[in-house]
Amino acid sequence: MIVSVKDVHKSFGKQKVLDNVSFSIPEPDIVALVGPNGSGKSTLMNVMTHILKMDEGSVTILGKSNTDPNIFRNMSFMQDHSVLYDYLTGYDHLQFIGDVQGLSRQQILNTAERVGMTAYLNKKTAAYSLGMKQHLLLTMALVNDPKLLILDEPLNGLDPSSQIRVRQLLKTLYQEGTTILLSSHNLAEIDRLTSHILFLKDGRLIKEDMSEHEQVFYELTVDRPEQAVATLQKTTVTIEKIAENSLRVCLGDTPVHQLFQSLKDGHVTVHDINKKVAGSEERYRTIFTKAGQRE
């Protein structure tokens, strides 16, 4: 088991930030952690890496308890840029990791080259742009060639070419056997990296109960959208108006012909129909709408 998180609880004072979070990553994978602001993503990552102590529960990383600092020999956690020393150069940061983890100068330089930050390695980080800081943080995370990478918003602040480069790099790492757990608000980027998503809301992991049928939906263009909504609400399909004459319909177990029959009975004419498979955005929307409805 690469990562095992069991029954983790964490509160700041009376505020519950993580509530009985459990999941595991049994084999090399790219897993995305998604949730709205304040849902507990960063806290979960900080708890997993023992930067924050959990109130209850257990976390095992690569077979070791997360309280053992030696786990960082085989894993890395890329945090936000507030962890950088303003007055140190990028290389100073990497050199410390090299000292602690027994890495050579060449390893450091190779990793910096791979990320594309050699040009400003010897510059103080106070003078770095946000993108440069992200590069440095990523280099710091990769320099020890980890088996597990935890990345908090890795693409934040990167220009498009850097985003492409980093995405490629992460895919290569995955192919080389590295497990990656990343958080991001950029759902399109997540789609390009993985379909394995953990949704977090108000400190709880939301169980994704989307069946295969539910992950397929149709976008319809109709002449009388209000009439179509009123008609379909009487059936078991899920319907959502997405534009003036457009509807998104998830059929579930309902056959397609029954959809057309119902619309015909309701005197609605269908001008166009597209079958689509749900991406992270649709899944996010579906899950958080359902979670909201359940609450």
Place this chain on the structure above:
Amino acid sequence: MKALKFELKKIWRQKKLLWLLLIIVLPTVYLYQYHVPQPAEYAQSLKSKTESYQSQVARVDQELDIKKFSDQLDEQGLNHSKLIKDVRAALSEWVLEINQENWMAVPKKEAAFLEALTTFKEAGGVLPELGGKELDVERQKNAWMLVHDLPYEDEQHPISPHLFMKEAGSWLFGLAGVVVLLLFFGHTLVVEKEQHTWLTLRTQPIQVSKHMIAKFTSLLMVLSVYVGLVIGLSLLVSKLFGAGALYTAYPHVLSSGTDIYIMTSLEHVVRTMVLFVGVGMFVFALNILAATWIKHVFTSFLIVFSILGVGLFVTDFFPVLQSPVNPFQHLRFTDVLAGIPQETDWLYPAFALVWSVVLVSLAIVLPESERTLLGGRVFKPPFRSGHTRRSNGSMISNVFVFEWRKLLRCGQFFRVLAVLCLAIIMSYALISYEAETKARTYMASLEAYLNAIELEIKDIEELIGSSGKQPDGKNEQVDRTPEQWMTALKTIMMLGEKALDSYNSGNTKPLADYQLFHNNMLDNSKGPILFGFESYGRFGIEASIAEKEWLVKHDIQPLLPGDFMTNIHEQWQENDPLEQVKREKFKEENTKVSDSGLYSLYMFFERYGYLLPIVLLLFLLGAGFAGEQGKKRPLHYVQTQPVTDHAILYGKIIHVVLIITSVIAGLGLLIVLIGTLFNRFGDWLYPILHYDTRQASTAPGYEGTLTEFGNYGFHFISLGDFILRELLLLYLLTVLVVIVSIVVSVFFKRIFNVFLMTVLIFVGGFVLTQTLLEGFTYLSPFTYVDINRVVNGEIATQLDQPLVHWMVGSAVLLIATVCVMIIGHIGLKYKKRG
């Protein structure tokens, strides 16, 4: 207005006002508690004072009575006899009221006594100890108290609202108050730049000048709150816990040695307050100006405190600069407030205002350094050409190396070293100047003294020639022949002239022979007393003689100025302002100053210069974990490496220990080196007085010199050994201070709170040690903060605890450091991360 409102909101949200309140409450309550148990002593001290009067008056009365009964009194004598009885009667009534502690009635009775005494003196009566300026002071003060219908109060231990307000004001409206306000609020602008929030303000549709003015105004409002809190709390505490009434007209007496001035306590407090507010305005404005070019809070403090320190030091040294126009003169609180008010005193607030306006205007007008806005763009070559320590060392050593690199990269280390070097060089220059001036003054006075003796010798020769009588005057109480007297004067003449000649040719050693002879002339047991030295006391005379004997024996140059050793057993009257003036003069004329290498280092401790490196190293190294948490949290970067929190702690500790070792050793060497280059190395064997406690002095086998003064003894320590002991204590003390701060940072996230707690621990510990520990003072590490007084045995002697010793101190400081580290270790184990 909106900017001001925002500034005030920030101050409120930061909760610094609460801390400020705590900072004022603690010393106020402590001061009150310190004075409260003392009133009984007041009656006792007044009784002692009046007993001395009574014995003198009784003696004169008896003498006159004896003469009266043997018909030896003429009409004037009979009048004196009658008048002295009036004095005696009035004195008795005064004493009676004191015994009954009827303080409201005491001034009236004292007035009657003083009136009778004046009448007696005006009629030609003689009472040597009750006259002159002292009588004038007493009379004027008493008249004031009668006019204002005031009771007698203990001014040494003030607990009534008006006197306590004055007492609290003397502490909190002084340099300490300025430092507290600067540390709490002074960096308001520079902290915005450090945290880049200044850019947020700059991108609002408000002019920069308005922001600056809003900041300065908010600081002035804080200053007003501080002043209000000090006054309010001192009145509240004394009203809550005491029963005294508020007499704002209670007299505050000032004396310049020739003139006497009385003002009300309220006037004195207002005077103190006005001066303090002026200083506050100036230092706040200076801080705002400094923030125009500086981006880091620490650097800003370094620079502002350096400017203030240098300004104060230079102003203190050159009387020509001591004018209200000079803003640093305003920082000389004690001297300004001790002086009699002048017509030009209004210039103090006026120039404080002018300087503040000028500085804030400069901050507005001068271009802002762009580097402070956006940070430097500096490339730095990697350490060790980028090579890592792949196979070397443990995690602790890796952390230690990383700490060292951080220190080098952040640049503060070199700034601190620069400030220390600057302070040392400037202090040395001033010490050189002082040493030269004092030596010149001393030698000039010696020359004048020898001229006077030459005249006296001629007078005595004439007297011997004409009548063979003893000369009158200074030597009237001494039993000796004119020939002995003549021989003594001629010897002193001969030795003095030799010393003068040698000094002019660059050799001061013969001065020791002259001083030894001169000292011996004061000593009853070895020769005739030349003139009265009662206030100086026997201890000083014996120590001075022993010092000169040591100098002669070891062939060491005496240090100038003065023939005597100042010491803690001097007998000056505490309550007498004129005695205090004399004491200061004596101290000034006899406190040794030398710019030789070794003695400069000794003076570094004697004048508390060592507190500067302690404070600077505390701020440089003591932030510990707090510097890496909070808004910026690079600690998380270190924590996500295979390094335990304990390795981080010990890495930091080893790092600070090594830095402190180098800095203290470097400072010591630098001071000695500068002294050696510009003067000479100094005498390793030069004698430094060590006070021995009563217990030690009277113990069997005591090897020092037991004096006739209260069974107190002394011995000498060579200057070199003395300095080594001081350096050892300084080193251990600094290590303890910084490690305490690092351990505090395990529990507190904000740097400000860490430093505040550390300072509170040490100040609180010092105060509690002085008040609570009594018999176990030697066990408290806080006792050893006053290094010079520990090593010379002063504290041990005052407490009569021989164990307050440099060796015990070293052990205690070491053990305390280990204990603090254990607390840090355990704290880290149970501390919640995050």
